[in-house]
Amino acid sequence: MTDAGRSQRAAARRIPIDETEFEAWLAETLTFPTDMPRPVLDPQTEVLRGLMQSMRDTLVPVEPAQNFVRDLGQSLTMMASQRRMPFRQRYGRAIMFGIAAAGSVVSVVSVGAYWFYRRESHSHLEQN
Amino acid sequence: MSEPESDFELVKRIKKDPSAFGLVYERYITKIYNYVYYRVGNHHDAEDLTSRVFYRALTHIKDYSDRGVPFSAWLYRIAHNLVANWHRDHARRQDLALEDVILVGAAFEMPEWVAETNEQRRWLLGAIRHLPEERQELLILKFVEQLSNAEVGQIMGRTEGAIKSLYHRTLLALRDELLKNVEATETRSDEPATGDELEP
Numbered sequence: 473m474t475d476a477g478r479s480q481r482a483a484a485r486r487i488p489i490d491e492t493e494f495e496a497w498l499a500e501t502l503t504f505p506t507d508m509p510r511p512v513l514d515p516q517t518e519v520l521r522g523l524m525q526s527m528r529d530t531l532v533p534v535e536p537a538q539n540f541v542r543d544l545g546q547s548l549t550m551m552a553s554q555r556r557m558p559f560r561q562r563y564g565r566a567i568m569f570g571i572a573a574a575g576s577v578v579s580v581v582s583v584g585a586y587w588f589y590r591r592e593s594h595s596h597l598e599q600n
Numbered sequence: 601m602s603e604p605e606s607d608f609e610l611v612k613r614i615k616k617d618p619s620a621f622g623l624v625y626e627r628y629i630t631k632i633y634n635y636v637y638y639r640v641g642n643h644h645d646a647e648d649l650t651s652r653v654f655y656r657a658l659t660h661i662k663d664y665s666d667r668g669v670p671f672s673a674w675l676y677r678i679a680h681n682l683v684a685n686w687h688r689d690h691a692r693r694q695d696l697a698l699e700d701v702i703l704v705g706a707a708f709e710m711p712e713w714v715a716e717t718n719e720q721r722r723w724l725l726g727a728i729r730h731l732p733e734e735r736q737e738l739l740i741l742k743f744v745e746q747l748s749n750a751e752v753g754q755i756m757g758r759t760e761g762a763i764k765s766l767y768h769r770t771l772l773a774l775r776d777e778l779l780k781n782v783e784a785t786e787t788r789s790d791e792p793a794t795g796d797e798l799e800p
Binding site: 520533536537540545548549 | 637
């Protein structure tokens with residue numbers, strides 16, 4: 473390998489490869505105070521730093537048009553109010569459970585009443 | 601002061617009372633719009649797709665259940681799917697407007713600087729738009745939406761480590777593109793002028 477090739481590979485290795493380290497490094501270089509001399513970076517890393525800065529400057533949030541936001545909001549509100557669940561769908565399950573629970577209570581009471589009636593009948597027969 | 605209602609609580613409320621959907625809308629309209637805008641490159645389609653995202657969300661919110669995927673990720677997935685369909689339908693159309701991100705304000709004061717910066721931005725946006733879909737999505741979520749790697753991972757259905765790795769590879773790919781572009785520009789400027797230009 474030539475000297476130029478070796479130095480190129482060495483320069484490439486200087487870019488932090490570990491992602492965590494890379495993120496920390498980028499954050500550090502991008503918020504570097506302007507009144508202090510910037511650390512000397514190898515050309516490849518310098519390009520990367522510049523690229524990150526360009527992306528921060530270019531990929532900026534945009535505001536949607538106010539008319540659009542208002543109209544869509546109104547349209548969704550109208551649609552949402554029409555989607556209010558009907559009474560049966562909203563409380564159907566609760567009503568079903570209520571009826572089932574009441575039915576169970578009635579069954580238990582009926583069995584108890586029958587048992588009590590039988591016992592009373594038997595005691596009357598024995599007395600006679 | 602009371603804490604703002606979490607997405608989870610809000611969704612529970614919407615399931616009982618859909619009219620509360622307006623709160624979700626207010627919370628996410630700008631974010632979803634930005635995401636869509638940077639994926640399609642023009643306001644007209646961004647508005648159309650953003651509308652569809654919210655209509656679809658309202659229609660299907662009853663099916664949403666938090667199985668480790670936050671509501672925001674669910675919303676971004678809807679946007680992602682609609683944008684993917686849009687790209688499939690518009691495969692032959694190249695829209696690179698993105699007019700809002702181009703500088704115009706300082707044009708009177710420093711026209712040359714503005715022109716150069718706009719050129720760089722146009723190039724960068726073009727390069728980003730030529731990246732594979734998932735890499736574009738990653739850059740938009742990180743830079744425009746300013747989400748953490750963990751949040752981006754939840755939206756894209758990947759681990760935080762995988763996102764960091766993809767981010768790293770994307771930056772290196774863009775840097776290589778940038779270097780190629782610089783070389784090509786230098787080569788063009790080094791070429792001798794044609795005879796036509798020399799004629800009086």
